[in-house]
Amino acid sequence: MFNCVLWEYFNIMNNLRALMRPNIRDLKPYSTARDEYQGDVGTYLDANENPFDSGYNRYPDPYQKELKEALSAIKSVEARRIFAGNGSDEAIDLVFRVFCVPGVDNVVSMSPTYGMYKVAAEINDVRMREVPLLPGFRLDAGAMLAACDANTKAIFLCSPNNPTGNALEREAIERILREFQGITVIDEAYADFYDGDSFLARLGEYPNLIVLQTLSKAWGMAGLRLGLAFADPVIIDTFTRVKYPYNINVATQRIVLEKLREGVARQVQDIISQRDALLVSLDELEVVKEVYPSDSNFLLVRFDDPRAVYDMLIDRGIIVRDRSQVPLCEGCLRITVGTEQENRKLLDILNSIK
Numbered sequence: 001m002f003n004c005v006l007w008e009y010f011n012i013m014n015n016l017r018a019l020m021r022p023n024i025r026d027l028k029p030y031s032t033a034r035d036e037y038q039g040d041v042g043t044y045l046d047a048n049e050n051p052f053d054s055g056y057n058r059y060p061d062p063y064q065k066e067l068k069e070a071l072s073a074i075k076s077v078e079a080r081r082i083f084a085g086n087g088s089d090e091a092i093d094l095v096f097r098v099f100c101v102p103g104v105d106n107v108v109s110m111s112p113t114y115g116m117y118k119v120a121a122e123i124n125d126v127r128m129r130e131v132p133l134l135p136g137f138r139l140d141a142g143a144m145l146a147a148c149d150a151n152t153k154a155i156f157l158c159s160p161n162n163p164t165g166n167a168l169e170r171e172a173i174e175r176i177l178r179e180f181q182g183i184t185v186i187d188e189a190y191a192d193f194y195d196g197d198s199f200l201a202r203l204g205e206y207p208n209l210i211v212l213q214t215l216s217k218a219w220g221m222a223g224l225r226l227g228l229a230f231a232d233p234v235i236i237d238t239f240t241r242v243k244y245p246y247n248i249n250v251a252t253q254r255i256v257l258e259k260l261r262e263g264v265a266r267q268v269q270d271i272i273s274q275r276d277a278l279l280v281s282l283d284e285l286e287v288v289k290e291v292y293p294s295d296s297n298f299l300l301v302r303f304d305d306p307r308a309v310y311d312m313l314i315d316r317g318i319i320v321r322d323r324s325q326v327p328l329c330e331g332c333l334r335i336t337v338g339t340e341q342e343n344r345k346l347l348d349i350l351n352s353i354k
């Protein structure tokens, strides 16, 4: 039994390593002062820091141990399966830097979706093949798989999806997880607003799955920059070797720990009920052509003349996101759910448009 488990681990490790860029597989990371001595108490004369205590004079923990333990308890995922990045964007960039050979490999994504995957692909000189969503913004698993070739290293999924707001069907995601041999990334930035299950529970089953989450949305910490990747320890170890050693600063680690203890369950519940009420109210307005169902904290809303509505809202001090030029989102503005007063103000203005 023991040997069997070991053998399986060996296979997973080799398969994951085979997907990685050759220069990354055996990369020896920068060794920090804290790597060379790990004790807690002592007189630190090893890192050329200023010795006078300001609360910020010491380098942060490069492995964010305390933070990961707190996140592990909240997410029910082992700490060794957690990577903390300077926003999700760092984890997205690492997928390219770790797995994709510039100018050679490609990735597959859906359209429309979050714009950072494409930007990160371009920065890393990796082609992105985009597969349109089906009517109802549903995932076309067959077309995604058909778009892959021998150089496709990753498929990017976003569920609930930005800017469409809906969660993708489980069965379509599962089909990609079962049939695609490369890395499947599922970006769950809006998971806290969705009442379906996260794919975090499936990490043990799929070693090539990376789930992204963030503290920028439901957790209310966009300004602190903390994004998370959850994956097999082989992937997490590699991300950790490739990242900047001190990617999460002292202030962020400290404040995030406090906020994680406080929790945001009530705010999230409030935002969800505001979202559901706003959807109904928007749907009743004459100027609104369609409001799409949402599993997130924003609504995609279609208008006959989105630009006029956008400008009118700006004039009255409300800023929304114009998504009307995005394929399949023609005529649409993306509206974040605000406080009750903010949503009321939005409705009043829209209601006055004839």
Ligand SMILES: *Cc1c(COP(=O)(O)O)cnc(C)c1O
Pocket (backbone or CB within 6 Å): 086, 087, 088, 089, 090, 114, 158, 161, 162, 187, 189, 213, 214, 215, 216, 217, 222, 226, 227
């Ligand atoms: C907002 C958002 C993120 C968050 O990015 P951070 O860098 O963590 O702030 C990630 N993915 C999607 C789809 C988003 O909409």
